[in-house]
Amino acid sequence: MNYLKKTGLILLILFTFLFTGCGQSKNETADENHSQTTTNPASRTEFLMGTVVTVKIYDKNKEDVLDPVFKKIQKLADEITVNDGEAKSEVDKINQNAGISPVEVSEDIFTLITAGKTYSDRANGSFDITIGPLSSLWHIGFPDARKPTQEEINNVLPLIDYRFVELNDDKQTVYLQNKGMEIDLGGIAKGFITDKVRDVLVDHGVTSAIIDLGGNVYVLGKNASGNKWTVGIQDPFSPRGQIIGSIQEANKSIVTSGIYERYLEVNGEIYHHLLNPQDGYPFKNDIAGVSVITDESTDGDALSTLLFSKGVKDGLAYAEKIGVDAIFITHNKDVYLTSKLKNKFKLTNKEFTVKHP
Known part of the structure; x- marks a missing residue:
């Protein structure tokens, strides 16, 4: 099966202390919708499209919505x-x-x-x-x-x-138009499906949920404490689950493209899966990973590859030009942020350094 050529590499941090420790003081009250949410979500995980798909619903008494969600994905x-x-x-x-x-x-x-x-x-x-x-x-x-x-x-x-x-x-x-041409939607399909899953959730009255299509993450609403979700950005040089820092988001998609999960080694040389359509080989530049934060996951999925292809300097300039938030991680473990993220991103791994272009 020739399907998903890109794996988003984002860890969503779901520990309870992060639900209650960020984004809202003790004197603030969660908004009304979150009196109907729980810290024990209805959750389902299935292996679909060559990746692990997990959907968690934090609204109370909405477990049945998982059925139409997974029906849509399939x-x-x-x-x-x-x-x-x-x-x-x-x-x-x-x-x-x-x-x-x-x-x-x-x-x-x-x-x-x-x-x-x-x-x-x-x-x-x-x-x-x-x-x-x-x-x-x-x-x-x-x-x-x-x-x-x-x-x-x-x-x-x-x-x-x-x-x-x-x-x-x-x-x-x-x-x-030409015989032998083939469409491959692996660079955008997971984002599109994520958006459609969000629409199913919203249509069924869900206000608080997490969608994770193999690392292509969408956080719907706020968590059970009325705070934004805390999302960890994957360390591109470590196994899944190790992060370099985090951001807090609500009603946002976070998609990452990187060189580190799907690759081929030939005679000691590594070839990652992000291929340049113009020369036929994997892109060679200073990026190890780029994460894109958008309202629509379809946009984030396509933009993560587009920005990766440009390298850090041109990728940052393009992201700023179109007004999209992005995090770039280089092979030297430098982290570059678009302007709106500079006060939102929290670096937690001392091996990495936030740099300013």
Whole structure:
């Protein structure tokens, strides 16, 4: 299964003392909605789309909402997941009809591909939803991962060009104009699904919840103490669960792209999974990880890859230009923050240093 090429690397800190220790003084009262919340959430964890998915609902008596939530996740996964050699999903059908005919798709998939093409355009191709032929070659994160030959890379690079994705709004069809093209939504799909899960929760009256799609985190509302959630930012050089610092957020998505969880080692050289559509190899720059905080997780998912591709200097400038909050961690363990985060981010690991550009 060739699906999620990027793993968000964020630890959500859920210890009770952090619920009560930050963001609100003892004299302040939690808002009215949180009298209906609990510190013992209704929770479900399943392995879906090649990743661990966990949803926790802190509203009382809302456990039944987990059923439509996971039903939505499974439905979208079935429509998006690319199955090697089999046309099971809508994206499979699009890819197998490349250069042949347009394919009518569901509203969700049309919306997702439209968003993916928009971000590909914003990135000038450093993020490109037609990267499928290249990611299939490397297949990093899967048992058959390998370093392709230069000839193989040269053969697929001409197939990667989002501008040849033809979208018909009236007929809700997607057409890849050149035979051999493949859409790969791994750089944006988890964010889109996260947003759809949030919508299901809100539609069912949930006011306090955590969505975690393999590290792609969304914090809905506030916690049971009426405070913002405390979210830890993963140390890119340590196993999952080690953090460099934290931020407090409510009704926000936090997505991280990094070099450290999915990689291939060949003759002592490490090749991470974030591939440059323009030269066919993993991006080489000063970033070890970048975390993006947004209202919509779809935006955060795409932007985390886009910002990673630019390196720290240009990534910071671009994030400031579009007004998005981001945290950049370099190979030298320096941490760079966009301006609005400078008074929000709390560094807790002394091996790292916050730097100012």
